[in-house]
Amino acid sequence: MYIPEYFKMETDFIYKCIEENPFSLLVSEIQGNLSATHIPLLLSKDKQSLIGHFAKPNPQKESLGKEVLCIFSGPHCYISPSWYETDRAVPTWNFTAVHVKGILNIVEDPNLIHDSLLTLVNRFESKDSSYKMDHVDTKYIEGLKKGIVPFEIRITSIEGKAKLSQNHSEERKKKVISELELLPGENEKAIAKLMKDELTKGS
Template sequence: MYIPKHFQLNDEEMINEFIEQYSFATLFSQHNGEPYATHLPLTFNKDEHALYGHFARPNEQWRDTGNQQVLAVFHGPHCYISPSWYETPVAVPTWNYVSVHVYGRLERIEDQEIIVNSLHEMVNKYEKANSSYQLNEVDAKFMEGMTKAIVAFKINITKIEAKAKLSQNHPVERQELVIQQLESSSEHNDLQIASLMKKNLDKSR
């Protein structure tokens, strides 16, 4: 990923939180000689420095991922930044965003206990605390059939790149003007970017 120095995100704790929060990723690999991508949730095991997930078995991307490095892209908030918000007309439009790229080697999981545990972890992550749904209450035969319909995997992470493009290349006064404009918006992405920009400014002061 192209990352100018002032946009590089090195805070490991922030990167880990980002992967946890924006865990619906895009997984890229080469399949049949062409780039191929699948959109899927991934759970992050910090202790193992690994990602867990699963393909639908009919999705043939899994067939040739074992011999190559894959890339998981975690997409965060993003929004358009208008030059009309600046104190000068000598400016151009841009886009603010946060993104994390995780590279690693993918290995398929055959152990049923590990597969079931990873499914439990995923369900527990996304179900609300007061949800009536419990994976361990699902009919055992139905569950067995469902696990046969997926291909579980683990990605052993080899490299992480993170980018937070939050107008850091502009003067503080201009960043504050952008934050004001974004905070006046009702768009969720705008508000998230404004919040991240404020946190970044506070750290730099």
């Protein structure tokens, strides 16, 4: 990913982006062709790997032992040059994105498989949800496990880009934030908040 220095994410922000935007695009090469799966991935507690699982028929399970690329996309939105104080400007797009590369390994230990599935459920179920995986019939869960291929991706490189108008003046950033806050979309409001955080950090 092309990352100018002023758009480079700090490590803590990278991990935060992965945790807040776990629905990833996992890309790998299979027999000379690129293949991709849209899939939730979670960062391990030691931040050294990603965990997830494929449906058993998914051909990407053949990526065992190979390097894969996982793309995490955060909020993004269009930035209009009409919001600037000058007409010498062009449209652009503000966004956050993280790229993680790593080696994919299949998880075969039954205890690790169960723990990884439990971690996924606990991450996405609300705290007051009535659903508890450990309360579901054991035979039913074991049957479902036969239809998936759990995996771990050992991280080899990680990088993040936060394009939040850092290359513009503080006055211009404030104008962009004000315009974004007037728009109804969640992406626009999320980018406005991130831009505000950047301004606060730089002050």
